[in-house]
Amino acid sequence: MSEVPVQHTQWNALDFPDAAKVLLEDSQTRKNVQHATNVIQGKRNKVVAELPDWEDLREAGARVKAHTLRHLDYYLTKFEENCVRAGGHVHWASDAAEANRIILGLLRRHEAREVIKIKTMTSEEIGLNATLEANGIRPIETDLAELIIQLGKDRPSHFVVPALHKNRQQVREIFQREMHLPELGDKPEDLATAARTYLREKYLRIKVAISGGNFLLADTGGMCIVESEGNGRMCLTLPDVLISIVGIEKVIPSFRDLDIFLQTLPRSATGERMNPYNSTWTGVHPGDGPKEFHVVLLDNGRSPILADKEARQTLQCIRCAACLNVCPVYHQTGGHAYESVYAGPIGAILTPQLHSMEEGRSLPYASSLCGACYEVCPVKINIPEVLIHLRGKVVREDQATLAGKFSLWNIGMQAAAFLFKDAGRLSMAEHMGLVGQKALVSKNGFIEWMPGMLSGWTQTRDLKAMPAQSFRDWWAKEKAPHAKSADDGGVR
Amino acid sequence: MADSDLQRSTVLASIRMSLGQAQASDAIDAEYAAISRSYKLTGELSVYALLDLFEDRLLEYGAGVYRASAAEIGATIGSILRRRGKSGLAMPAGVPMEWMAEGFTFVDATGFDAYELDKTEGILSSCTVAIAETGSLVLQNVAGQGARVLSLVPDYHLCVVFADQVVETVPEAFERLENTSTLPTTFISGPSATADIEMTRIKGVHGPRFLDVLIVV
Ligand code: SF4
Numbered sequence: 001m002s003e004v005p006v007q008h009t010q011w012n013a014l015d016f017p018d019a020a021k022v023l024l025e026d027s028q029t030r031k032n033v034q035h036a037t038n039v040i041q042g043k044r045n046k047v048v049a050e051l052p053d054w055e056d057l058r059e060a061g062a063r064v065k066a067h068t069l070r071h072l073d074y075y076l077t078k079f080e081e082n083c084v085r086a087g088g089h090v091h092w093a094s095d096a097a098e099a100n101r102i103i104l105g106l107l108r109r110h111e112a113r114e115v116i117k118i119k120t121m122t123s124e125e126i127g128l129n130a131t132l133e134a135n136g137i138r139p140i141e142t143d144l145a146e147l148i149i150q151l152g153k154d155r156p157s158h159f160v161v162p163a164l165h166k167n168r169q170q171v172r173e174i175f176q177r178e179m180h181l182p183e184l185g186d187k188p189e190d191l192a193t194a195a196r197t198y199l200r201e202k203y204l205r206i207k208v209a210i211s212g213g214n215f216l217l218a219d220t221g222g223m224c225i226v227e228s229e230g231n232g233r234m235c236l237t238l239p240d241v242l243i244s245i246v247g248i249e250k251v252i253p254s255f256r257d258l259d260i261f262l263q264t265l266p267r268s269a270t271g272e273r274m275n276p277y278n279s280t281w282t283g284v285h286p287g288d289g290p291k292e293f294h295v296v297l298l299d300n301g302r303s304p305i306l307a308d309k310e311a312r313q314t315l316q317c318i319r320c321a322a323c324l325n326v327c328p329v330y331h332q333t334g335g336h337a338y339e340s341v342y343a344g345p346i347g348a349i350l351t352p353q354l355h356s357m358e359e360g361r362s363l364p365y366a367s368s369l370c371g372a373c374y375e376v377c378p379v380k381i382n383i384p385e386v387l388i389h390l391r392g393k394v395v396r397e398d399q400a401t402l403a404g405k406f407s408l409w410n411i412g413m414q415a416a417a418f419l420f421k422d423a424g425r426l427s428m429a430e431h432m433g434l435v436g437q438k439a440l441v442s443k444n445g446f447i448e449w450m451p452g453m454l455s456g457w458t459q460t461r462d463l464k465a466m467p468a469q470s471f472r473d474w475w476a477k478e479k480a481p482h483a484k485s486a487d488d489g490g491v492r
Numbered sequence: 493m494a495d496s497d498l499q500r501s502t503v504l505a506s507i508r509m510s511l512g513q514a515q516a517s518d519a520i521d522a523e524y525a526a527i528s529r530s531y532k533l534t535g536e537l538s539v540y541a542l543l544d545l546f547e548d549r550l551l552e553y554g555a556g557v558y559r560a561s562a563a564e565i566g567a568t569i570g571s572i573l574r575r576r577g578k579s580g581l582a583m584p585a586g587v588p589m590e591w592m593a594e595g596f597t598f599v600d601a602t603g604f605d606a607y608e609l610d611k612t613e614g615i616l617s618s619c620t621v622a623i624a625e626t627g628s629l630v631l632q633n634v635a636g637q638g639a640r641v642l643s644l645v646p647d648y649h650l651c652v653v654f655a656d657q658v659v660e661t662v663p664e665a666f667e668r669l670e671n672t673s674t675l676p677t678t679f680i681s682g683p684s685a686t687a688d689i690e691m692t693r694i695k696g697v698h699g700p701r702f703l704d705v706l707i708v709v
Contacts, residue, residue, distance in 0.1 A: 056531040073514065145686075196698060258666060274623075
């Protein structure tokens with residue numbers, strides 16, 4: 001295949017702490033994010049409480065997903081065989097560039113100048129829109145939120161409601177400007193009607209559509225897409241050609257398994273008992289839907305994650321975004337701070353792994369480890385456990401480099417480890433600390449400023465000064481006069 | 493080797509390298525079959541309570557709900573259309589003659605393109621199964637339901653549901669769909685909606701804005 005220019009999404013310009021600092025100053029965005037996540041979370045809690053078997057559903061979902069991942073090659077080839085038998089075409093892409101090339105090749109074959117798109121994070125992940133534009137093809141997002149993002153030249157900040165950081169006045173301004181509707185009102189209905197009119201003409205005219213996919217069904221070779229607005233159904237059924245780009249982890253063994261995920265996904269994602277539309281189809285069906293159907297199976301860093309048994313569960317994710325909505329860190333910063341296609345707790349574990357731990361290294365630290373994400377996850381991904389596992393990985397990798405070995409952090413941590421390992425050393429350090437802190441302690445007994453690298457800590461917090469007598473000294477004197485001296489390990 | 497074969501074997505090799513020794517397919521199938529499914533599979537409600545639940549859910553979505561006996565279907569459809577101010581509906585092939593209320597025009601929309609469907613006043617269809625707990629209608633490409641666009645492009649959808657098509661839980665619906673799982677299938681729960689702007693539910697962005705359901709008891 002001839003070479004085509006491929007554009008990549010480069011988001012990792014800043015590290016999480018720096019990016020978060022910028023966003024923390026944007027009070028409008030924070031207000032919008034907090035409002036939206038509170039509303040969804042409230043609805044989610046209500047409809048989840050309705051199901052007495054919720055825990056059983058989570059357990060079954062987690063088991064089905066874990067089982068599929070353990071035998072991923074088996075289920076993918078089974079899917080392929082059945083999809084092809086039903087008249088579909090299956091393509092495999094190792095990375096973003098390959099996926100872009102495949103899609104571009106198909107679009108060129110059909111001489112497409114424009115394509116309609118259903119919201120898909122995978123397309124965001126491979127930077128598809130930029131590639132299409134660079135090659136003279138205009139991608140048109142049809143999901144209301146994605147349309148807002150696209151017309152506003154913005155980035156999604158949440159993967160279920162990507163424009164939740166915008167309020168309606170902001171949406172109205174974008175639509176007024178981009179759709180040339182100076183008279184447009186700001187009621188949600190006005191905005192939805194504007195989008196309906198703007199897009200309907202495109203659905204009827206454009207002949208190629210691109211989608212993601214929520215589930216690939218191995219036993220039938222079918223696909224399932226879950227949505228609300230009907231824009232998905234428009235793209236799936238009206239054009240002549242449909243191209244779906246789907247991560248390899250989206251396969252499940254059987255059509256029947258949807259009875260779990262169609263209960264857990266909508267309730268977790270939008271707090272509804274069922275989302276307005278689910279579509280399932282298998283290959284091509286004469287007289288119903290596209291005449292040509294392509295699935296691009298995307299690896300792009302997923303398969304190596306399978307090898308890491310502790311982190312493999314990351315791939316169980318069904319992208320409901322419930323973990324974002326409950327996350328106290330996401331609440332404060334919104335999605336853009338993660339500088340990653342996948343935001344929130346799941347982004348914090350998925351992004352660094354997708355990039356072989358080369359990018360997004362600060363993300364495993366973008367969490368308070370409160371465990372709320374694990375509690376809500378409908379497929380029981382233990383995100384805090386994976387976060388800690390990845391933090392360990394980051395540290396070990398850093399220590400292995402020369403710069404890492406001599407970094408202040410590493411030296412500091414090694415020194416701390418050295419001190420904490422031996423009671424005598426620790427008590428000596430405590431006495432030195434008492435002397436050393438004298439100059440820093442303010443009148444109220446707090447340390448408000450520390451020198452050097454430690455100043456980062458005291459910028460946002462005050463530190464209580466060390467007490468004049470350590471617990472160990474107190475214990476040795478008061479409570480254990482007969483115990484041996486602390487130095488030989490008699491006191492731990 | 494063609495590009496595409498190479499790409500395929502590269503991805504599969506990478507997966508296999510990460511997973512290690514593969515199991516035999518019957519061992520995998522057995523492992524799958526052994527996954528415990530202790531979630532609720534069957535409902536417990538009586539027929540009346542079941543239909544009431546279904547109706548409640550539909551009303552919550554803002555759909556219109558009507559009930560009729562089998563003998564009254566035609567007449568009830570007539571009164572629903574009068575109420576909606578419609579002079580007739582499009583429909584897939586296979587809708588029974590008795591449903592076509594007198595005084596209204598019904599056209600077979602099989603093979604209509606999207607432009608033609610866009611001009612119709614609405615669509616009349618039956619369904620394969622309905623789920624009470626979630627207020628969902630499941631349509632497949634069979635007689636009386638037809639291609640997926642039919643229930644999508646027109647702004648109004650009137651769906652006839654027989655009481656014995658209503659199940660309580662999602663798993664019960666999948667049990668009934670098992671044998672026709674490869675047909676194009678659509679689950680419809682209320683009219684098209686979005687909550688993308690300030691989390692306010694807005695009806696009808698792209699799909700039908702109006703949905704009526706006639707339950708036949
Ligand atoms: S990790 Fe769990 S809660 Fe978060 S998006 Fe994925 S499935 Fe949903």
